[in-house]
Amino acid sequence: MTRSGFTALAGRPNVGKSTLVNRIVGEKVAIVSDKPQTTRRAIRGVATGDDWQIVLVDLPGVQRPRDPLTERMQARMQRELEDSDTVLFVLDGEEGVGPGDRFIARAIREVGLPAVTAVNKIDRLKRPQVVQALAAAAELGVHGEIFPISARTGAGVAELVQTLVGLLPEGPFFYPPEERTDLPARVRLAELIREQVLHRTREELPHAAEVEVDELIEREDGLLIVVARVWAETESQKRILVGAGGRMVRAVGTAARREIEALTGRRVHLDLSVRVRRGWRRDEALLDRLGIE
Numbered sequence: 001m002t003r004s005g006f007t008a009l010a011g012r013p014n015v016g017k018s019t020l021v022n023r024i025v026g027e028k029v030a031i032v033s034d035k036p037q038t039t040r041r042a043i044r045g046v047a048t049g050d051d052w053q054i055v056l057v058d059l060p061g062v063q064r065p066r067d068p069l070t071e072r073m074q075a076r077m078q079r080e081l082e083d084s085d086t087v088l089f090v091l092d093g094e095e096g097v098g099p100g101d102r103f104i105a106r107a108i109r110e111v112g113l114p115a116v117t118a119v120n121k122i123d124r125l126k127r128p129q130v131v132q133a134l135a136a137a138a139e140l141g142v143h144g145e146i147f148p149i150s151a152r153t154g155a156g157v158a159e160l161v162q163t164l165v166g167l168l169p170e171g172p173f174f175y176p177p178e179e180r181t182d183l184p185a186r187v188r189l190a191e192l193i194r195e196q197v198l199h200r201t202r203e204e205l206p207h208a209a210e211v212e213v214d215e216l217i218e219r220e221d222g223l224l225i226v227v228a229r230v231w232a233e234t235e236s237q238k239r240i241l242v243g244a245g246g247r248m249v250r251a252v253g254t255a256a257r258r259e260i261e262a263l264t265g266r267r268v269h270l271d272l273s274v275r276v277r278r279g280w281r282r283d284e285a286l287l288d289r290l291g292i293e
């Protein structure tokens with residue numbers, strides 16, 4: 001008999017949820033950045049063993065809704081929690097426990113699902129600090145085991161996964177064993193491009209930009225042609241994203257092309273341009289197309 005189920009990742013922005021999903025899945029399915037609120041879509045990463053399959057749901061961060069974009073993110077998080085079999089609660093061992101963690105801990109206690117807590121980033125901590133972080137995690141009152149881990153190095157992750165598997169219900173796999181994510185190819189590639197935008201921009205700009213893949217053509221000679229645009233909200237944001245003499249958009253394009261080539265194992269031609277679309281965050285039709293449910 002196989003075990004199979006959905007595990008929702010809960011945790012403050014920046015604690016390392018997306019890094020952990022990628023570590024468990026063994027492939028980059030969720031983009032990572034040091035900017036909070038990076039994850040906009042509930043991304044599913046699939047990890048499959050001999051007789052188990054975990055579908056990890058990497059949720060957008062929790063915050064007070066300000067516009068339709070954040071409202072959708074918030075509503076999605078609530079639904080995903082309710083639809084999950086288990087919860088993986090991630091804390092930042094380096095930063096310590098704060099009000100955000102307590103808020104999420106309460107939400108987890110209320111849904112009453114089996115849970116596991118991961119105290120992440122222990123690669124940054126000395127042993128006594130790890131002990132302290134584990135004690136602080138225990139005080140949050142989420143039932144279930146607590147694991148010290150590093151999503152970056154992989155330390156402690158195997159033990160964590162083993163325990164998660166034990167909490168899953170018996171049942172057949174939801175996805176073919178070789179599948180790593182349910183993201184459509186276009187959205188996945190758009191995310192890789194957005195990750196490079198995030199790496200190269202500061203302050204409000206990372207959150208003002210969105211990426212849409214318009215065309216995806218697999219040529220017979222094996223070349224993959226990707227036509228994508230970066231949406232900015234204003235002309236001045238566009239100028240920054242294009243950069244002097246087009247330097248920024250070229251740097252983003254080159255780095256993203258390499259990522260896409262590594263992921264697909266193909267040669268890639270990436271045609272990337274920057275456009276202005278005022279108020280894209282409030283454009284419900286565009287949010288639909290971008291896969292932000």
Ligand SMILES: Nc1nc2c(ncn2[C@@H]2O[C@H](COP(=O)(O)OP(=O)(O)O)[C@@H](O)[C@H]2O)c(=O)[nH]1
Binds near residue numbers: 036120
């Ligand atoms: N040192 C260290 N940094 C980590 C670890 N896990 C994640 N990070 C970093 O923390 C930041 C936020 O990670 P991310 O996965 O995007 O967090 P999320 O917002 O919870 O999804 C990134 O800069 C990661 O590289 C870890 O185990 N150790």
Ligand SMILES: [Mg+2]
Binds near residue numbers: 032038058
């Ligand atoms: Mg994330």
